[in-house]
Amino acid sequence: MKKKVLSALLSVAMVATVLMGCGSAAEEAAPAATEEAAPAEEAAPVEEAVAEEAAPAADEEMLVYLVSKGFQHQYWQAVYQGAQEAAAELGVKMEMVGPATESDIADQVQMLNNAINLKPAAIGLAALDTEACLDLIQTAMDSKIPIIGFDSGVPSAPEGAVYANASTDNYAAGELAAEETYKLIEAKIADATATVRIGVMSQDATSESIVNRGQGFIDKMKSLVEATGKTVSVEGHDKFAAKVDGANVVIDVAVPAAVTAEASATDGMNLLNKADVIAVYASNQHSGEALVNANANLNKLGADGIIGVAFDSGVVIKTAVKEGTLVGAVTQDPLSIGRKTVELAVAAAKGEAVADVDTGCQWYTADNMEDPKIAPNLYD
Amino acid sequence: MSNNTSTKKNPLLNNPVVKAVGTQRAIAILALIVLFVFFSIASPAFRQYSTFVSILDASYYIGFMAIGVTFAIITGGIDLSIGTVLVCSSLISGTLATKYNVPILICLIVGVLIGAFFGLCNGLMVSVMGLPPFIATLGSMMISKGFGSIFTKAQSVTWPQSSQADGWFRNIFKINVATANGNIMIPTGFLLLLVLAVVMSVILNKTRAGRYITALGSNKEATRLSGVNVVKWETLAFIFSGTFAGIAGVSYAATYSTLLPGNGGGLELDAIAGVVIGGTSMSGGYGTIAGTLIGVFIMSVLKTGLPFVGLQNQYQQFITGFVLIIAVFADVANRKKNSK
Numbered sequence: 001m002k003k004k005v006l007s008a009l010l011s012v013a014m015v016a017t018v019l020m021g022c023g024s025a026a027e028e029a030a031p032a033a034t035e036e037a038a039p040a041e042e043a044a045p046v047e048e049a050v051a052e053e054a055a056p057a058a059d060e061e062m063l064v065y066l067v068s069k070g071f072q073h074q075y076w077q078a079v080y081q082g083a084q085e086a087a088a089e090l091g092v093k094m095e096m097v098g099p100a101t102e103s104d105i106a107d108q109v110q111m112l113n114n115a116i117n118l119k120p121a122a123i124g125l126a127a128l129d130t131e132a133c134l135d136l137i138q139t140a141m142d143s144k145i146p147i148i149g150f151d152s153g154v155p156s157a158p159e160g161a162v163y164a165n166a167s168t169d170n171y172a173a174g175e176l177a178a179e180e181t182y183k184l185i186e187a188k189i190a191d192a193t194a195t196v197r198i199g200v201m202s203q204d205a206t207s208e209s210i211v212n213r214g215q216g217f218i219d220k221m222k223s224l225v226e227a228t229g230k231t232v233s234v235e236g237h238d239k240f241a242a243k244v245d246g247a248n249v250v251i252d253v254a255v256p257a258a259v260t261a262e263a264s265a266t267d268g269m270n271l272l273n274k275a276d277v278i279a280v281y282a283s284n285q286h287s288g289e290a291l292v293n294a295n296a297n298l299n300k301l302g303a304d305g306i307i308g309v310a311f312d313s314g315v316v317i318k319t320a321v322k323e324g325t326l327v328g329a330v331t332q333d334p335l336s337i338g339r340k341t342v343e344l345a346v347a348a349a350k351g352e353a354v355a356d357v358d359t360g361c362q363w364y365t366a367d368n369m370e371d372p373k374i375a376p377n378l379y380d
Numbered sequence: 381m382s383n384n385t386s387t388k389k390n391p392l393l394n395n396p397v398v399k400a401v402g403t404q405r406a407i408a409i410l411a412l413i414v415l416f417v418f419f420s421i422a423s424p425a426f427r428q429y430s431t432f433v434s435i436l437d438a439s440y441y442i443g444f445m446a447i448g449v450t451f452a453i454i455t456g457g458i459d460l461s462i463g464t465v466l467v468c469s470s471l472i473s474g475t476l477a478t479k480y481n482v483p484i485l486i487c488l489i490v491g492v493l494i495g496a497f498f499g500l501c502n503g504l505m506v507s508v509m510g511l512p513p514f515i516a517t518l519g520s521m522m523i524s525k526g527f528g529s530i531f532t533k534a535q536s537v538t539w540p541q542s543s544q545a546d547g548w549f550r551n552i553f554k555i556n557v558a559t560a561n562g563n564i565m566i567p568t569g570f571l572l573l574l575v576l577a578v579v580m581s582v583i584l585n586k587t588r589a590g591r592y593i594t595a596l597g598s599n600k601e602a603t604r605l606s607g608v609n610v611v612k613w614e615t616l617a618f619i620f621s622g623t624f625a626g627i628a629g630v631s632y633a634a635t636y637s638t639l640l641p642g643n644g645g646g647l648e649l650d651a652i653a654g655v656v657i658g659g660t661s662m663s664g665g666y667g668t669i670a671g672t673l674i675g676v677f678i679m680s681v682l683k684t685g686l687p688f689v690g691l692q693n694q695y696q697q698f699i700t701g702f703v704l705i706i707a708v709f710a711d712v713a714n715r716k717k718n719s720k
Contacts, residue, residue: 070534070642071533071534071535072536072640072641073535073536074535076535077535099642100529100534100642101640101643104642259643260643261637261639261643262636262683266438266683266687269434270688273431274425275424275425289638293635293636297433297437297565298430298434299430314538315538316541316638323543
């Protein structure tokens, strides 16, 4: 009997959590509710804000609603912080939601749908897939809700739907990574008697930011190499491929089947294991961490070995750059991305003219990590 | 008589080694060897020690999950929650380590206990409340996935790096010894996997717990009528499953550093596929830990090996599906022949 009571209690508690968990897909208030239910758990800044916003708002405060790619990576926490600061300064309400993982395109579409139904003053959108959101963007335009793209834009959106973008010029950031990488492998390419390979690790082939960081890198690298009279073939994923037989330099693009640590680490290991590889570029935090993981057994990365280049920061990438496993990385300015998104959203909602903002990016190595211009952009 | 004719027709069955290890496991071992040889011939890079260590790295978390879930499957049940419990336990214990400065040793124990707790809940839901294991563990799969995200506020958790003071726990699974000729890696996790496999194998075959778990898997009602406390032993099987998911969480953190909340769904299927390839019956009542380990290594050799021959991991999923079906079909076909 005792056992029955115990198990019933356990299961009721569990069922309750399930019910709340399921609800969260449909309405953003749920995570906040569950958070409160969880005892002895200090309320996070994210949930705090969500909880405030979720209360039926009767006042006329302007609501800016941001649909992000999720909160998995610390990068988004920095974006959120910037957005929060700007919202507080401008006196508007800001809510930020995102799917559980960066593979959950459908969940994000649903979140955007909910956002439009809430009729906020403006919506910020960091699209996981440039095509999946198009219908809803049209709906938002029809209901006259301005959309501000952040982090990752929607290039094929109908004219006038996306008022402005606040993001790193991702294509230029990819080019920057290519230029810095090229400096370190120029001699190797020039001296090579056989084909050499440059690996590119790309988390996906669907979002604007990741695709452009890959494309910017590939295009720049291609033009730099071709300027010396050598030929370049781009292989691997179909999205980027431009195959040339017998090329001097092969750019090999790996895209994992799913955004998981083990799938991406396998991709990285595979690239590092190819005998002719001289450099590997990982185009975001996830891929960068996977590259560092992949290197753990192989120990091939380093200034004297295969040149490893990453993007963003976080403990793993920062440590790897500091220790020289990665020669360097490109950092964005996530705080500014969050800040500018809210500023643009408020301006657009008020009917003011807005234009794209490039929040910039910088190349960092072990030598300039502590530089006051760079250090604040490197998060843990 | 019919048995004899079928053995005559099938030389494989006449082999004493095959008879000793069982047909399906013999096929699995053969498949493992074939895969190894194939990858070694096809790719020179595959023949390196570092690749071998990588295969082991990829087999730890699947292996621990698989050892545990073998017990749940032998009862005739299933445990779908192990993949997300792995991530959930490691997210929570990792948060304790990095945000609350709890000593790593305690975090590791907490991680395993969280797994055990989920196992206990699953066990009680199945044995006491009478929920079908598929449904009960589907529920806890969602709960653990959601709870991991709630606890971490949906942010990834990065366990201490090996260069940091708290990174010693990685030595449980791999010790790096710096020598004049570079780094030598000792895959200590393999030893741990083997030791735990032997322990669980003894529990399964030589103890009352194991015999009752097997018995209730072949006929729960008969086992109950013969005076066995089926509630207790069925619950225990799920506790094993959950506990090993917790251990798998520790090994995952040691290998891949970063845990992403919301992930983990799908990992359990790798483990379950390993168990099934290893000859454990999905309808319960029969299974071996040794077979499970062989199945797990087939999974991890495929995972690690296919990229070496130029096939990305979507092909790995595609090909593993076929391996699974062929392995089980070979067993089913053999049994049919033998029972005629």
